[in-house]
Amino acid sequence: MEGRSAVSPQQDGQVASPRRAPSQQRSRERVERMLAAASVLIAEQGSDAMRMGEVAERAGVSIGSLYQFFPDKRAIVWALAERYTAESQACIAAALKDVGDAEGLRQAFSELVDIYYRLFLAEPVMRDIWSGTQADKALRELELADSRANAEFLIAVLRRLRPDADPVALETTAFLVWQMGEAAMRLAISVDREEGDRLVAAYKRMALRELLAE
Amino acid sequence: MEGRSAVSPQQDGQVASPRRAPSQQRSRERVERMLAAASVLIAEQGSDAMRMGEVAERAGVSIGSLYQFFPDKRAIVWALAERYTAESQACIAAALKDVGDAEGLRQAFSELVDIYYRLFLAEPVMRDIWSGTQADKALRELELADSRANAEFLIAVLRRLRPDADPVALETTAFLVWQMGEAAMRLAISVDREEGDRLVAAYKRMALRELLAE
DNA sequence: TCACAAACATGAGAAATCCTCACATTTGCA
DNA sequence: TGCAAATGTGAGGATTTCTCATGTTTGTGA
Numbered sequence: 012m013e014g015r016s017a018v019s020p021q022q023d024g025q026v027a028s029p030r031r032a033p034s035q036q037r038s039r040e041r042v043e044r045m046l047a048a049a050s051v052l053i054a055e056q057g058s059d060a061m062r063m064g065e066v067a068e069r070a071g072v073s074i075g076s077l078y079q080f081f082p083d084k085r086a087i088v089w090a091l092a093e094r095y096t097a098e099s100q101a102c103i104a105a106a107l108k109d110v111g112d113a114e115g116l117r118q119a120f121s122e123l124v125d126i127y128y129r130l131f132l133a134e135p136v137m138r139d140i141w142s143g144t145q146a147d148k149a150l151r152e153l154e155l156a157d158s159r160a161n162a163e164f165l166i167a168v169l170r171r172l173r174p175d176a177d178p179v180a181l182e183t184t185a186f187l188v189w190q191m192g193e194a195a196m197r198l199a200i201s202v203d204r205e206e207g208d209r210l211v212a213a214y215k216r217m218a219l220r221e222l223l224a225e
Numbered sequence: 226m227e228g229r230s231a232v233s234p235q236q237d238g239q240v241a242s243p244r245r246a247p248s249q250q251r252s253r254e255r256v257e258r259m260l261a262a263a264s265v266l267i268a269e270q271g272s273d274a275m276r277m278g279e280v281a282e283r284a285g286v287s288i289g290s291l292y293q294f295f296p297d298k299r300a301i302v303w304a305l306a307e308r309y310t311a312e313s314q315a316c317i318a319a320a321l322k323d324v325g326d327a328e329g330l331r332q333a334f335s336e337l338v339d340i341y342y343r344l345f346l347a348e349p350v351m352r353d354i355w356s357g358t359q360a361d362k363a364l365r366e367l368e369l370a371d372s373r374a375n376a377e378f379l380i381a382v383l384r385r386l387r388p389d390a391d392p393v394a395l396e397t398t399a400f401l402v403w404q405m406g407e408a409a410m411r412l413a414i415s416v417d418r419e420e421g422d423r424l425v426a427a428y429k430r431m432a433l434r435e436l437l438a439e
Numbered sequence: 440t441c442a443c444a445a446a447c448a449t450g451a452g453a454a455a456t457c458c459t460c461a462c463a464t465t466t467g468c469a
Numbered sequence: 470t471g472c473a474a475a476t477g478t479g480a481g482g483a484t485t486t487c488t489c490a491t492g493t494t495t496g497t498g499a
Contacts, residue, residue, distance in 0.1 A: 031446075035495065038447060063486065073449045078487060089363050096371040107378045113437050116382055120436070121429055124406065128425050131410045138414060141368065141407065149303050154355065155415060157310040164321045168330055183423045187409060187431070192338065193355065194408030195401060196345045200352060201369060209397045211342050215335055217401070217435050222334070223327050245475075249466065252476060277457065287478045292458060 030082050042080050044070040049087045054135040058088045092140045102126065158193070162186040169222065188218045244296050256294050258284040263301045268349040272302045306354045316340065372407070376400040383436065402432045 033039045048069035052061045063084055067074045081087050106123050110116050131137055142151070165185040169176070195214035199207035247253045262283035266275045277298055281288045295301050320337050324330050345351055356365070379399040383390070409428035413421035 033447090035446065037495085041447090062484095074487085075449050075489085076447075079447070082487095084486070085361055085363060088361075089367065092364060092367055096367060100371065100374055103375050104378055107382050110382045111385070113386060116386065116436065117433055120433060124425060124429050124432075127406070128410055128413065128421075131414050140364070141411065147299055147302075149299065150306060150354070151415065153303065153306055153310060157314065158412075160314055161317050164318055168321050168324045171325070172327060172330065179423070180427075183420070183427050187412070187424055187427050190412045191405045191408055191428075192341070194405055196342055197355065198401070198404045199342065200345050201365065206397070207342075209393070210401050211338060213394075213397045213401050214405075215338050217431070218338075219331055219334060220434070221431050222330065247476090249475065251466080255476090276455095288458080289460085289478050290476075293476070296458095298457070 030078075030080055030086075033080060038080070041070070041072055041076065045072065045077055045080070046087070046090060050091060050136050053088070053091070053139050057139050061087075088140060091136060095134075095137055095140070099127070099130070154193075158189050159186065162189045165189065165222070172223075184221060188221060192218065244292075244294055244300075247294060252294070255284070255286055255290065259286065259291055259294070260301070260304060264305060264350050267302070267305070267353050271353050275301075302354060305350060309348075309351055309354070313341070313344070368407075372403050373400065376403045379403065379436070386437075398435060402435060406432065 033042050045066060048066045049061060052065055052069065061084075063077060064074055066087070067077045070077070081090070103123060106119050106126075110119050162182070162185040165188070166181055169181045169185060170178070173181070192214060195210055199210045202210070247256050259280060262280045263275060265283065266279055275298075277291060278288055280301070281291045284291070295304070317337060320333050320340075324333050345355075376396070376399040379402070380395055383395045383399060384392070387395070406428060409424060413424045416424070
């Protein structure tokens with residue numbers, strides 16, 4: 012999980028200018044310090060507000076050194092994200108490795124979700140990196156308000172169809188179903204059309220099962 | 226849906242400097258042109274690459290006029306997003322208004338999802354605004370790859386538990402369940418803790434039902 | 440041990456972009 | 470018609486990312 016090669020994500024098909032991978036002990040330590048500094052700053056103010064100069068200063072290196080190992084600002088965020096995903100993947104693989112029956116899956120999955128949830132709650136950096144809808148708070152709030160409003164329409168229907176159900180549970184279900192729908196759409200449009208169609212169909216089935224037959 | 230007040234989202238508790246709402250016919254038309262120009266540019270290159278100078282030029286106004294009605298760059302994106310949500314909310318309300326029974330819900334919901342899906346596919350601006358995980362392509366790809374890798378572990382388990390199920394369906398289910406989990410987490414951490422816990426629990430139930438008893 | 444190439448370090452400043460502001464023009468109204 | 474409010478303008482201030490010419494350190498082969 013350590014010592015992976017120099018970071019160089021790309022964007023828009025533009026290949027980021029190549030950067031050197033640290034080969035000496037000294038520079039490897041410095042790169043660690045840079046990432047640690049970035050991590051602190053992201054936790055404090057978000058990756059958008061993180062300034063390259065501040066990262067360099069906090070890491071005790073010059074701005075030039077920063078750019079020696081990271082082609083641009085996003086590369087730093089990307090490097091941190093990559094570590095998190097690598098760590099969590101290992102964790103997930105371990106948890107699911109020895110599942111043998113349905114009950115085992117139920118337990119393993121449940122624990123996994125709890126771990127992920129706690130991780131998200133505890134790690135501001137993860138929260139920032141995967142925060143969806145940009146780091147833009149105004150947009151995120153608009154999206155949330157929209158989801159709630161839309162869920163409200165669903166709740167009204169559900170209350171009519173199942174007047175004896177727990178209102179709070181209905182609300183939770185409707186909100187979740189709606190938000191997941193948006194996630195499913197986003198996923199569907201970022202894969203090829205055929206798989207996208209399958210995913211949307213699967214979501215529909217899943218959501219309706221939940222809405223109708225709780 | 227037209228003629229709403231001047232746009233001023235805020236960020237980080239910082240109140241964006243107030244901007245005038247267009248009160249004359251002339252300026253209302255100009256604001257429309259600004260939004261139209263922004264829309265074109267976002268569709269072409271994404272909101273991140275959109276330049277304020279370009280928006281002004283394309284709208285045939287000066288950069289100063291742009292800032293007369295929008296406090297900053299994000300406000301333009303926000304204004305477009307707000308229109309989309311208002312439109313889709315009206316559409317959703319209409320579709321769910323007269324649902325009377327389970328079959329009606331099934332139909333209405335199914336149609337709604339189709340409409341949304343087509344909208345996402347057809348509207349690059351919507352895609353860009355709600356693209357999740359920032360406009361950063363590298364991050365989005367990392368997230369996708371991560372989700373696929375994680376789904377793979379789930380698929381392995383499912384194949385063992387249900388060897389006679391359709392492999393493609395299993396893959397779709399696992400991928401979707403995983404991606405929705407991340408969506409559920411993001412949602413859970415952006416509401417208060419109590420509701421977050423409920424949402425995570427509901428997701429767990431939903432996912433397990435899907436994974437175990439398809 | 441020494442010389443030398445490759446790796447590493449530095450920070451002034453080039454380039455790009457957002458946004459402001461002082462001033463000019465137009466509009467609506469008494 | 471005259472005036473205040475609304476609107477329009479664009480040069481340039483402020484900020485930030487990233488480059489590059491130059492200097493320093495490290496490892497290595499003779």
